[in-house]
Structure formats: C-alpha cells, structure tokens
Amino acid sequence: MKQVLNANLHAIILIKNAEVLSPQPLGKLDVVIACSSIAAVGKDFNLAGSNLPVTVIDGNEFYLTPGFVDSLVHFIGGGGEGGFATRTPEMQLTDATLGGVTTAIGVLGTDATTRTLTNLLAKAHALDIEGISTYCHTGSYEIPCRTLTGNITDDLILIDKFIGVGEIAISDHRSSQPTTDEIRKVAAAARIGGILAGKSGIVSVHMGAGERILQPVYQAVAGTELKLKQFYPTHMNRNRRVFEAGLEFATKGGVIDFTTSTTEFDLKHGEVAAAAALAEALAFGIKPMQLTLSSDGNASLPIYNDDGDLLGLQVGTVQSLYQSAREAITQHKVNIADAICSITAAPAAILGLTRKGRVATNLDADVVLLRRDNLQIDTVIAKGQILVQQGKALVKGTFER
Numbered sequence: 001m002k003q004v005l006n007a008n009l010h011a012i013i014l015i016k017n018a019e020v021l022s023p024q025p026l027g028k029l030d031v032v033i034a035c036s037s038i039a040a041v042g043k044d045f046n047l048a049g050s051n052l053p054v055t056v057i058d059g060n061e062f063y064l065t066p067g068f069v070d071s072l073v074h075f076i077g078g079g080g081e082g083g084f085a086t087r088t089p090e091m092q093l094t095d096a097t098l099g100g101v102t103t104a105i106g107v108l109g110t111d112a113t114t115r116t117l118t119n120l121l122a123k124a125h126a127l128d129i130e131g132i133s134t135y136c137h138t139g140s141y142e143i144p145c146r147t148l149t150g151n152i153t154d155d156l157i158l159i160d161k162f163i164g165v166g167e168i169a170i171s172d173h174r175s176s177q178p179t180t181d182e183i184r185k186v187a188a189a190a191r192i193g194g195i196l197a198g199k200s201g202i203v204s205v206h207m208g209a210g211e212r213i214l215q216p217v218y219q220a221v222a223g224t225e226l227k228l229k230q231f232y233p234t235h236m237n238r239n240r241r242v243f244e245a246g247l248e249f250a251t252k253g254g255v256i257d258f259t260t261s262t263t264e265f266d267l268k269h270g271e272v273a274a275a276a277a278l279a280e281a282l283a284f285g286i287k288p289m290q291l292t293l294s295s296d297g298n299a300s301l302p303i304y305n306d307d308g309d310l311l312g313l314q315v316g317t318v319q320s321l322y323q324s325a326r327e328a329i330t331q332h333k334v335n336i337a338d339a340i341c342s343i344t345a346a347p348a349a350i351l352g353l354t355r356k357g358r359v360a361t362n363l364d365a366d367v368v369l370l371r372r373d374n375l376q377i378d379t380v381i382a383k384g385q386i387l388v389q390q391g392k393a394l395v396k397g398t399f400e401r
Contacts, residue, residue, distance in 0.1 A: 011035060011055075011384060013365075014047055018059025019372065022359040023066065023340040031064060033365040036384040041361055055386075057379065059369065063336070066344040066357050067102025067366025067382055070321050071257065072167065072204065072234055072294035075106035075123040075134070076115055079300025081174075081310055087114070088315045090123060091298045093130045093387075093397030099319030101295075102366035102382035103133040103348075103356050107167050107204065109299060110174050112140035117148050124161050130397050132382050133356070133364070137204055138162045141169035143178040143186055152186065156193025156201060163351060164202035165190045167234060170216045172208020173308050183220040187230055200352030205233040213245040228254040232350055234294055235259045237277040239270040250286045255350045257292045260324035261316030265303045274324040278342055279332035288341040289349060295321040326375050336375075 013033040020026040020041070032040040032047070047054045073096075077088040096104055106124050108115050117138060124134040138155040139145035145165060147155045155162045165186060169175035178186075187203050194201020205217065217231045228249065234257040236246035246256040258274040267273060272280075274293055281291050297318030303311045325343050328334040348357025355364045369379035380388035387395045 012047060012050060012052055013055045013057065013381065013384070013386070014045060015057045015059045015064060015367075015369070018062050018064035018369065020359055021063055021065045021337055021340050023337045023344050025337055026359070031359065031367065033367070033381065033384050036365050038359065038361055038363050038365050041359060057369070061372055062369040062378060063372055064359065065340050065368045065370060066359055067368055067380070068100045068322060068343045069103045069347040069351070069353065069357055070096070070101045070295050070297065070318060070343070071105050071232075071292060071347040071351060072259075072296050073104045073106055073318060074109060074296070074298040074316070075104070075127065076119050077298050078109040078111065078115065079302070079313065080111045080114065081300060081302045082313060086300060086313060087111075088298055088300045091127070091318065092400050093127060093132065093395070094393045094400060095297065095318045096127075096132055097380050097382065097387045097395070098377070098393055100322045100368040100377045100380055101132065101318055102368075102380065103135075103353065104318070105163070105351065106134060106136045108140035108146070109167065109206075110141050112142060112146045117146060121148070121159070121161060126398070131385060131387050131395055133366070134161065135163045135351070135353070136161050137164045137166045139165040139168065139186070141167065141174060141206060142176040143168060143182045145186060152189035153193040153196070156190065156199055157197045163199045164194070164204055166202075166204025166232075167206040168203060169206040169208060171210030171212045172206065173210070175206075175208065178216070180216065180219045183216055184224060184226065187220060187226050191226070191230060194352070200350065201230065202232050202351060203230055205231050207233045207235045207238060207242055209238050209242065213242055214249055228252055232257060234296075237272040237274055240272060243272045243277055247281060247284055247286065250281065250290045255290045255292065255346070256281075257294050259296045260293050260320040261296045261299065261301060263301050263303060263314050266301070275327035275332055278324075278328045278339065279334050282334060282338055288338045289346045291342050292347045292350065293321055293324055293342045294347070295319075322377065329375060
C-alpha cells in the first residue's frame with residue numbers, strides 16, 4: 001500500500017529505493033527531505049498530492065548514508081612550525097562537501113597567537129552560511145586555555161557554536177607541558193559548561209609521540225569524579241605504541257580517534273594508516289561506537305627528525321576522511337556499516353550532536369549517496385540542499401572559482 005505525504009514546506013526531495021545505512025543497514029527505503037529535516041523514512045512514498053515542486057532521485061544504484069561528521073578540522077588553517085611562510089591555508093566549502101562532510105568541528109592548534117578564536121568562530125559562521133553545519137572547540141594546544149569570555153565554562157554556555165575544548169596537547173614537544181591539576185581544571189570547567197548548556201563538554205586531546213602517551217589523562221581522572229569518556233584523544237594512530245595505548249584506553253570505556261591525513265614519510269616511519277587502525281581495532285573487539293576517524297583537515301603535517309628538527313611539512317585534507325573509510329571497506333574488509341559509523345554516528349554521539357550521524361525522521365537532512373558499484377560519492381545533501389551531484393559541486397564557497 002502506497003503512503004501519500006502531504007507537505008506544505010518550501011522544498012522537497014524524494015530519494016526512492018536507496019539501500020539505507022543509518023549507519024546500521026535498514027534495507028531499501030524511500031527518504032523524504034523537507035526543508036532542512038528528514039520528513040519521513042519508509043517505503044512506496046507518493047508525493048503526487050504535494051502542492052510544491054518535488055525533486056525525485058532514483059536511489060536504486062546507491063547506498064544512502066548520514067552526512068559525514070569530521071570531528072577535527074582547522075577551518076582557518078594551522079601550522080607555522082617552519083615560520084610564517086608555512087601557515088596553512090583556510091578550508092573552503094568544497095574541501096568538505098566533495099568529501100561528503102556535512103558537519104565539521106573547527107579547532108585551533110599550535111598557534112593561538114596569529115590564529116585566534118574570533119577568526120575561527122567567524123569562519124565557522126561563514127561555512128554555515130555557505131551550506132554545512134559547523135561547531136568549534138574553545139582553547140588550543142596550550143593550557144591555560146585561550147578563551148573568548150575569559151573562561152571555558154562561560155564560552156560553552158554563552159557561545160552557541162562552542163561545544164568543547166581543545167585540542168589540548170599532551171605528550172608532545174609542542175604542548176605547554178600541563179600539570180595534572182591543570183588538565184583536571186580544564187575538564188571540570190568543560191564539564192560544567194557542557195551540563196549547563198546542554199552540550200558534550202568534550203575535551204579534545206592532541207596526542208603526541210612522547211613516552212607518557214595517555215598517562216596525563218589517567219592521572220587527571222584518578223581520584224576524581226571525572227570520567228575517561230570526557231577525554232577524546234585524537235592522532236591515536238601516530239605510531240604503534242600510541243595505537244596500542246589507544247586500544248587499552250578503549251577497553252576502559254574511552255573513545256579513540258584515528259587521523260586520516262598523513263604523509264608517506266610518517267607511514268614509512270611507524271604511523272598506522274587510519275583504515276588499517278580501524279580494521280585492527282574492530283578485530284581486537286573494540287565497539288564501533290568507540291572508534292572514530294577525523295581528517296585534521298587544513299592542519300600542517302610537520303615532519304620532524306628524532307631531535308625535533310623540522311624536515312618538511314604537508315597540508316591535511318578533509319577529503320581524506322571518506323577516502324580512509326572507503327579504504328577500510330575495500331582493502332581491509334571492514335563491514336561497511338562499521339566504517340560509515342566511524343564518520344557518522346560515533347563522532348556525532350561523542351560530540352553530543354543528537355540530530356547528526358543517523359538517518360531517521362526529524363533528524364537533520366544531511367545525507368550522502370554512495371555508488372554501490374565502487375563506493376564513490378555521488379550526491380551530498382546538507383541541511384536539505386543538494387551541494388554535490390554526480391560527484392561535482394553544485395554549490396561553491398563565496399570565494400571559490
């Protein structure tokens with residue numbers, strides 16, 4: 001029996017007979033998008049009774065997934081480890097959309113002097129206006145944290161786009177070498193701000209290659225009411241020791257993140273490729289919702305020797321996010337639902353983004369259509385607007401040619 005939906009909204013998209021991954025497989029379904037929300041998910045929808053134009057997309061050849069959530073992007077660039085000329089460029093809209101990213105979280109990194117929170121926030125708003133959903137973390141690598149209002153708690157309560165703090169650097173020669181008490185105070189302030197603002201209050205942790213690895217986090221939690229799940233360590237595939245420490249962290253209930261942007265130098269010198277890290281962690285028994293991928297897009301990827309001297313650097317790319325997820329499926333035989341989970345439902349959950357990361361009625365209308373024959377991105381819809389179709393950008397950022 002066909003269902004008839006009557007809609008009195010501004011725009012309607014009907015995707016017919018797509019293989020829906022939410023990210024768990026739901027089978028062949030129709031998905032109706034009205035304005036910026038998913039209006040219905042079901043079978044045999046007929047919108048002939050609608051008094052508005054309807055765009056119909058034949059989904060028979062596609063997987064339909066949630067829009068991808070990239071939990072670590074340097075919207076305004078980063079780096080500068082080699083001097084002013086090595087500051088990386090800002091992200092543009094299609095850097096995200098051509099890679100299926102419809103939600104991104106912006107951060108500062110090493111440099112919180114020439115890269116500022118005001119600039120980060122302005123860029124987040126710009127990208128939001130251009131078509132994707134954006135959020136930010138207050139702070140940067142250093143503790144005490146740079147903030148806009150004077151403290152972390154107020155930033156999270158008063159500034160809508162701020163959902164957490166970080167990325168705080170530990171076990172890294174570029175960190176501020178924070179004490180246990182300093183890390184505790186950051187987490188406590190983020191926790192209070194998150195509770196009062198209804199946000200995750202997450203502490204994003206930049207993991208270096210130092211000997212202590214996650215010990216600063218364990219020490220901060222020990223003897224307190226803080227929980228490991230408030231800390232969200234990234235770059236946990238930096239080398240084998242860090243990766244194995246991440247597996248231990250996950251067995252204790254934590255969530256770990258693998259970075260998809262990399263260099264041939266780093267891979268040859270011990271970094272575990274993100275796709276391989278995801279496959280191995282799943283095989284180890286870590287639950288899919290405890291494993292995420294992030295791009296570190298537009299960050300500098302510095303190459304150091306053992307003495308800490310800079311040998312060179314490259315730039316992270318947002319599109320590496322799905323490239324790694326696809327590689328996990330095609331080369332490492334990761335279940336497609338688990339791979340998609342690492343870039344949708346899992347990061348959305350840890351970040352407290354309850355309307356993101358799944359395909360269900362009344363959630364945000366962020367979806368990606370993947371070709372079933374080769375898993376290439378075909379169509380990207382963000383906030384109900386088609387931004388990419390047949391692999392080409394229909395919408396570009398304000399200053400993109």
